Amino acid sequence: MKSNPFGMDMSMMNANPMLAWWQQQWMQGTHPMARLQAAWMESLAQAMEFEAQYLKAIAESGEQLSQCFGGETPSTPEEVQACYQKLVEQVNGAHVKRMEQAAQLSHDFRQRLWEEI
Secondary structure (H helix, E strand, C coil): CCECCCCCEHHHHHHCHHHHHHHHHHHCCCHHHHHHHHHHHHHHHHHHHHHHHHHHHHHHHHHHHHHHHHCCCCCCHHHHHHHHHHHHHHHHHHHHHHHHHHHHHHHHHHHHHHHHC
16 A cells, blocks of 8 residues: 555555544644644633632631631621621622633633634
8 A cells, every 4th residue: 555655555544534644734733733732722811810810719718707707706696697608708709700601711712723724
């Protein structure tokens, strides 16, 4: 059997043109793959940033909760409930923002890949 310069025999190239196309792209050099990896790394960095923002929001809410009980001790259960409710809303807002950013991240990653291809 004859083989092409890319190492695949002709029957394999005819049977699976997508594989043949991918192998040709791969053999053109690593520069396109490096760009794809860079796009993936940018998306990963964004995801880590979103997680860090969420962890920061959780830490700040924990600090505020300790302040609710540290300085002036709430005298009524309603005050405790109001303080706790405020903190829960803040954490919930941070979580919703985190989920929105995660959903957008998938779209941005696909867009980056298409731009690189």
